Amino acid sequence: MRDEIKVKIRWSDFEKYNPIRIIISDWKNLTIVKYGGNDYLLVDCIMEHGKHKFELLVPYHLFVRKLRDLRTEEQQLIIKNKAIVELEKTYRYDGWGMKIRRVELYINKDI
Secondary structure (H helix, E strand, O other): OOOOOOEEEEHHHOOOOOOEEEEEOOOOOOEEEEEOOEEEEEEEEEEOOOOOEEEEEEEHHHHHHHHHOOOHHHHHHHHOOOEEEEEEEOOOOOHHHEEEEEEEEOOOOOO
16 A cells, blocks of 8 residues: 555444554644534554555544543553554443544564
């Protein structure tokens, strides 16, 4: 896959309770986009396995709320692009529709 082409994946495309492991590759250039009446965050990500680049559209307020609940060390790892974030889509009444299951240290010189 060429580096110029990035696949855009919407949060609604994910199945519930099927976690995805990503690395946020560009924390400083996050973009807020509007679809319908809702705000979404456009996040540049890399898959943990295969290093495929893609853009993930997640609900803005929900994602920010879940990030604020993390420990400070985990937040700093995410900002420095040194973390594997495991996201899981849930039902609305189970964690408001999103859970960050874990944040793990990831060191790779290619990112």
